[in-house]
Amino acid sequence: MAKARYKTKQMTELHTFLQSVQGQHVTVQEIREYFKDREIAVGTTTIYRQLEKMVKEGLVEKYVVEGTNSACFEYIGESETSDYESCYHCKCEK
Incomplete structure (x- = not known):
């Protein structure tokens, strides 16, 4: 029997936000600002933890800027695969 996935309100809010910007690269700071503007309490540590979990699940791609x-992060969805090279013209300078 598969274990049910535990979902918190913050996880749901983050997932909804990422779906709304699918195909775009966003930083943790941008995510924090989004939640702050909407008066949604989500801590930086929670954002990082949830993003890393989504990366492991294949829902999100993580791009590290070389030398820093x-x-x-980019939401790629549940049925997408990450077999493609992402464009590197975004604000994260990749």
């Missing part, structure tokens, strides 16, 4: 610790 900065990263941006």
Whole structure:
């Protein structure tokens, strides 16, 4: 029997946001600003934790900017695969 996936309100909010910007690269700072503007309480650590979980599940791609610790994330969806090269003209400078 498969274990049911535990979903918090913050996880649901993050997933909904990422779906709304599918195909775009976003940073954790941009995600925090989005939630702050809407008065949704989601901590930075929670955002990172949930993004890393989504990366492992194949829902999100993570792009690390060379020479820095900065990263941006792209929601690719549940049925998409990441067999393609992403464009590198986005604000994360990849």
